[in-house]
Amino acid sequence: MYRKRFDGMDCSIARALDEVGEWWTLLIVRECTQGSRRFDEFQSGLGIARNVLTARLERLTELEILERFPIAERANTFGYRLTAKGRDLYPVLVALMQWGDKWLAPDGKPHIKLVEHASGRPVEKLEVRGADGQPLGYQDVRFAAGPGATKKTRDVIGNRNGRVLRDQAEDES
Template identity: 55%
Template sequence: MNCSIARALDQIGEWWSLLIVRECTFGTTRFDQFQERLGIARNILTNRLKRLIDVGILEKVALGENDRRAGYRLTQKGEELFPVLVALLQWGDKWGMSLDGPPIRLVEHATGEPLAAVGPYSSSGRLLGIRDVRMEVGPGGTPSTEAVVAARNLAILGAGSEPLAEAGGQAAQGSAPARKPRAVKEG
């Protein structure tokens, strides 16, 4: 699938993989710690750790000079998953939270201020939603990517949202009418 989300999920999309990455952000390094904190079977943990090492998200490290066992830590690639975890945490706090409130609060270490919502921001600093962003075909796009992008923009943004085609200056044509978003009751 020619999709960056699909490629990312191929590496980290399995339930245990993101929980292992989360544990690394909590300072967990040893196999037995992962197993105890996650309640995961040894064989599954072994397989997930190996996969995360194979794709470059984790690396094995010596825990100490006198300790023969190896530990695990995030690589730079793994550390760059932190915003993904924060976004999932914030989404879970909003839509899956217990009546008591969130179990963990993330605050900036230097100021103690809560983190702002993770998301795409405009150049002026405004948080953008799905209807504020138009998709365009990237350099790795294919003709099928062009069709997907055009259909998405038409469905989400409506008529007139299509960028001008590169050849001929004609607007991309779509056949589906724009759908009106359903009202969602918050509660």
């Protein structure tokens, strides 16, 4: 089946989804954050077909999200671990988990709590915050052109800001 590619779009979200938007990808990254390293651990933890897992591990390695490393206690066996690029996906996983806990947990009771290891305190909810620490929603944030902005991007920014920020003012009246 043909899959649309987003790597040419002027949108960081679309380009990120091009790399990690397929569900097995983030589930493999999740398994890495839970200590899985070997092919058989990924397969048993996810119940994923061998051919699909092989393809996803190869792709994640090509994208430098995972790296292969030799497993010392098993001759001629390699494991997989997150690279810095892969570890930077951890907040994405936490945000998805927190969203799922809020909206999808059976009876509103999440199965897992995240707790800071050193202090034992619960991890705070991830939020977009302003310089003063106040939570911000999408209607509180204005887009501005970045250093890589094209004319098309600038047009999208102007259109988005005009619609979203204006709608907020209308919503409040």
